[in-house]
Amino acid sequence: MSLMEAFNYKNGQLYCEDVPVAEIAAKYGTPVWIYSENKFLSEFKAIQDAFKETDPVICYSVKANSNLGVLKSMNTAGSSFDVVSGGELYRVEKAGADTTRVVFAGVGKTDDEIRYALKCKILMFNVESEAELDAISRIAAEMGVVGPVALRLNPDVDGKTHAKTTTGKKGNKFGMDIERHNELAAKVLKDPHLKLIGIHLHIGSPIMTVDPYAQAVAKAAEVINHLRSQGHEINWVNLGGGFGLSYRGSEAPPASEYAKVIVPAIKALGCRLALEPGRSIIGNACVLISEVIYTKREGGKLFYIQDGGMNDLVRPAMYDSFHKVWPVKFDGDLPKDFEAEIPGLQPADVVGPICESSDYFAKGRYLPEMNRGDLMCIFSAGAYGSTMSSTYNSRPRVAEILVNGSDVKVIRKRETYEEMIALEM
């Protein structure tokens, strides 16, 4: 299911699967997140299929989108989960998932989080420092259990992605230097409260070519072979997440392309494979719908001022990211290139109401004329969208709606002012 199958224009308006987006906006208000359940499930299934020869454990990365409705749906489809905090682990538990298939990453796991994860009997900790190994060992000893660990190694591979989301180059805060694998593995082997399960590498996100994965898996193979020669029983390779997402057209490689460079190497090792995809599963399965409050022309520019803002979707402000934007009501052919000049149309900045210049969704885009009350669709908003939203400018968090065929379900209610301040005194 492509993006334009999940969200498609029919009879002059945008649909999510079989439901007109404008109907959802009329009923639940704007701004509003609208999800296509079949879209994210089909992306999950495509990854499962592409890697099936390795009998992989696909751990959906909860931080990309942690809505309980999404987690429940992913759990029913057979997904495992990758968490980076106790709060995410709690969500996974509440979604009814089997926590023995959960992997736990993050450079700053607290004692409480480690204790909680050991209680949940998670599959493995992706350990990011020697000090963390000590902490897991100490807490496991207190609890009379053994902590399953994978060494998160920094492969020193350049993912060629945004500076804020590259993680696999030497000198960033993630993982441990790959050259130290032997010393670290020896430390784990000596410790009766730790068990070495595997190694973990995560290069960054989004990685738009398969080459960094080919490099990473080659380095993983070297490490595994070396550790085995030292007498370690080591059975898991976790290659993290980071698969690309097509924000513009179809620029990201499909899962099958990543599989081509990863599967043969994993099979040759005879290892189990874990993956932690987030963005590529949920990114194109959700849009943000906002309403044009005002249009104005100042400084020689046309502005469409939306009721949605950077507190809802912060990615453009935070990562200079590109999102397709287009009116919900539209009869005609969609542009092939949403960044190109379109004869007859005027360029506009699509901005929010927040008191920050970085509060925008798109700049200088050629759009059909829009007026007060018109609905705008911001595409590819599912990953790092609602999870990064805030109540900045005291704007309550907005509703999230899950669509499957003609079925419409609220998976998060719109917050009220009362709920927004409920914990303050």
Ligand SMILES: *Cc1c(COP(=O)(O)O)cnc(C)c1O
């Ligand atoms: C963020 C993250 C992921 C998910 O990355 P995506 O680009 O969303 O697939 C996976 N693993 C780790 C360790 C992460 O930090």
